[in-house]
Amino acid sequence: MRMLTQVTATRYVTPLREGGSLPGIVEADDCGTYVMKFTGAGQGPRTLVAEVVSGRLAQRLGLRVPELVGIQLDPVIGLAEPDEEVQALLKASGGLNLGMDYLPGSLGFDPLAFTVTPSEAGRVVWFDALVGNVDRSWRNPNLLIWHGKLWLIDHGATMIWHHNWPTARAAAAKPYDASDHVLSPFAPDLAAAAEELASKVTRGLLEECVADVPGEWLADGTDGTDVKALRAAYVDVLLERAPAVHERVTLGEPSRDGASRAPGWLTGDWPHAGRGVDR
Structure with a gap:
């Protein structure tokens, strides 16, 4: 079974306060610099599972996503951190966490400053519809421009059905409202995106993507969930969704003056219910 490449954090550099999970920039023993997301953050390990499954799938479909690694964290590296919130997060996240390659000099995507072709826009929207991404809106694009190319980041808000497994199979046919998509x-x-990408989403491809998820993030110590069954459940939902997902996408008027349509758990308010998988 494939797994994430693993490195060890050697220095905590600085927190990133744009998101509710308080990711941070760290340096590691491979001389790399990473944006690190923590198992001890309020949303729990399932958001890291979503990052891996969706990130790997996007890469395999030809979309640009920073390389993902597992980062071993010894909380002692945060002892000199003056922010008590950061110290508490580091103490709660000892062991294996997730890192995304830091893209130095990248710029946040602004739809008023950058142009995207209908072809590339179609591939990104199709992918986000497949994984049910609720966090790529004009309010929070989660896109970067690096060396003139579009890069996708932050997939923790995908596959939100895995926070409530009894509803997961129904999610395969769920519509996707892309009206607020950036x-x-x-x-x-x-x-065109469906013609290019749908046939690539095979059981074998999905199994490879899900195999990269560390088992401890799937069975996070809260129940007796069968990890093998969980991996299969991710594959089943995405495989069923892929062939016709483009037919379920709505492109209406964006809610420019309204509140975000993203769920409250993105800011840490979501209770982690339904941890068992209904097979």
Whole structure:
């Protein structure tokens, strides 16, 4: 079974306060610099599972996602950190966490400053519809421009059905409202994206992506969940969803003056219910 490449954190550099999970920049023993997401954050390990499954799948479909690694963390590296909230997060996250390659000099995507072709917009919207990404809106694009190319980041808000497994199979046929998607103004060509990508989402490909998820993040110590069954459940839902997901996408008027349509758990308010998988 494939697993994430693992490195060890050697220095905590600085927190990133843009998101509710308080990720941080760290240096590691491979001389790399990573954006680190923590198992001890309020949303729990399932968001890291979503990062791995969706990130690996995006990469395999030809979308640009920073390389993912597992980062071993000794909480002692945070002893000199003056922020008590950061210290508490580091203490709660000893062991294996998730890192994403830091892209130095990258710029946050601004739809008023950058142009995306209908083809590329279609591939990104199609992928986000497949994994049910609720966090790629004009309010929070989670896209970077690096060396003139579009890069996708932050997939912790995908596959939110895995926070309540009894509803997961129904999610395979769930509509996807892309009205607030940051790339909706670029006339995303969803039909072309479906023709290019849908047939690539095979059981074997999905099994490879899910195999990269560390077992301890799936069975996070709160129940007796069968990890093998959980891996299969991710595969089953995504495999069933892929062939016709483009037909379930709505591109309407964005809610410019309204509140975000993302769920409250993105800010840490979501209770982690339904941890068992209904097979």
